Amino acid sequence: MLLALAAVCLAGGAAAVGQYGYFPDQPEAVSVADLTRLGGRYHERAVVVRGRLGFAYGNDFRVQVLEDPDQVASEILMALPYMSGSEMAFVGASDLEVEGWFFSTRMLDEYTLRSHPVLRNYPFDPSWIRDSLDQRTQGFLAAVAVTPINDTEDLASKREREARAEMEIGDAVKVEPGSVPAVGIGDLAAEPDTWLSHRVEVVGKFRGNNLYGDLSIRDKKTPRDFVIKTGETAIWVTGMRPAGSGFRLDPKRRRDTNKWLRVFGRPWISDGMVYLRAERIELADAPGDEALEPVDIRVAEREAREAEFGPLDIVFSLPLDGEREIPLDAVFRVQFSNRMLEGSFHAAVDLLYDDDPDENPFPELEVTYDEANRTLLVTPNGALDPARDLRLILYREIEDEHGQHLEPDPLAADEWGEDAVRVLRFRTASS
Numbered sequence: 001m002l003l004a005l006a007a008v009c010l011a012g013g014a015a016a017v018g019q020y021g022y023f024p025d026q027p028e029a030v031s032v033a034d035l036t037r038l039g040g041r042y043h044e045r046a047v048v049v050r051g052r053l054g055f056a057y058g059n060d061f062r063v064q065v066l067e068d069p070d071q072v073a074s075e076i077l078m079a080l081p082y083m084s085g086s087e088m089a090f091v092g093a094s095d096l097e098v099e100g101w102f103f104s105t106r107m108l109d110e111y112t113l114r115s116h117p118v119l120r121n122y123p124f125d126p127s128w129i130r131d132s133l134d135q136r137t138q139g140f141l142a143a144v145a146v147t148p149i150n151d152t153e154d155l156a157s158k159r160e161r162e163a164r165a166e167m168e169i170g171d172a173v174k175v176e177p178g179s180v181p182a183v184g185i186g187d188l189a190a191e192p193d194t195w196l197s198h199r200v201e202v203v204g205k206f207r208g209n210n211l212y213g214d215l216s217i218r219d220k221k222t223p224r225d226f227v228i229k230t231g232e233t234a235i236w237v238t239g240m241r242p243a244g245s246g247f248r249l250d251p252k253r254r255r256d257t258n259k260w261l262r263v264f265g266r267p268w269i270s271d272g273m274v275y276l277r278a279e280r281i282e283l284a285d286a287p288g289d290e291a292l293e294p295v296d297i298r299v300a301e302r303e304a305r306e307a308e309f310g311p312l313d314i315v316f317s318l319p320l321d322g323e324r325e326i327p328l329d330a331v332f333r334v335q336f337s338n339r340m341l342e343g344s345f346h347a348a349v350d351l352l353y354d355d356d357p358d359e360n361p362f363p364e365l366e367v368t369y370d371e372a373n374r375t376l377l378v379t380p381n382g383a384l385d386p387a388r389d390l391r392l393i394l395y396r397e398i399e400d401e402h403g404q405h406l407e408p409d410p411l412a413a414d415e416w417g418e419d420a421v422r423v424l425r426f427r428t429a430s431s
Helices: 002-019 032-037 110-115 155-170 185-190 299-306 410-416
Strands: 028-031 045-057 062-067 075-079 095-104 139-148 200-206 226-230 233-238 260-270 273-284 314-318 332-336 349-353 366-370 375-379 389-395 420-427
Touching (some): 032 045, 075 095, 185 233, 200 233, 332 389, 349 375, 389 410, 410 420
Antiparallel strands (some): 062 075, 200 260, 226 233, 260 273, 314 332, 332 375, 366 375, 389 420
């Protein structure tokens, strides 16, 4: 009865979420333990997670939580859309599969809770994220779909079935070789009117869901769209996922961007942009002409040719530089003034204790870059020691997309070696 009520509530909520383009597309399968341990990594990501439904009490509220069945005390807050706190009733210990959007509550504030196109549809009280509350308040799952596990197939089997379906769709339309004109991406973009509504054959290198910034993400039409490119010219492919007979590419992984695709489809134009509505997709051999190999020129770099840009500097960090009593599960964020060269962060960031600089306390330190927010994310992947001085060190190899480096701080080089240019200082909480 209660699950049926939840399904009704979700139906309305999913539509509202979908209209903002936030309905999860190919959510990443994670565990509750992953979300509690690496909350910053999964912030604002679409996830599918399995767990046991439970509840927790605060001083003046009761909330639903999703518990990890394999790890004691590993749980996250969760809620359905359009339900008040009083309606978030405990429905019993049930094994569920939940699809939705995960938020690290340490990265939220009251403005975001009011304005975010997903979060504003969910009951979330800012008092839940006060530092005095316990670990489970560090993650919130905005549920879009909830299904009892006993009524579903194995998650791995479900993913395999979906993959087979996508490959069959990509191979459904048959096209005889040479029966349609072959058009280069450059020619199609330059003179689209000749080919509008006609089926054409276009060969291009797969660039994922704009992983290299070849096009403006604002021009993407649906979550399934992906980019193909030759030389300096790229176009969006719409209507199908990048899959066909015997293959399925992942638009979120760069490892698949070494593939060439032959796309049969019909060009169309929207707001001056040329798109290719795919009808059949095949793997293709790399062309013999080296000039067709994509040139990695980002939209931001094109804009930089026509606009002035300021010197590279650090705009903000979280925790704040010099902050004391930082939590022992902290994830570090550093925002820069300019767009950064992502590869320059490799082996150019350290997280060390001040009193033991030769120790490597975080062997699984993870360094990632959020291009949209110009933010470096440093995840220790291990608990911080209590009551110790901690240093986040940035080295001279780090640069922005214009080739600029951070202005060195002389004190950084004196304390941490000549390659160190900036040092952010923190003190961990006592417990």
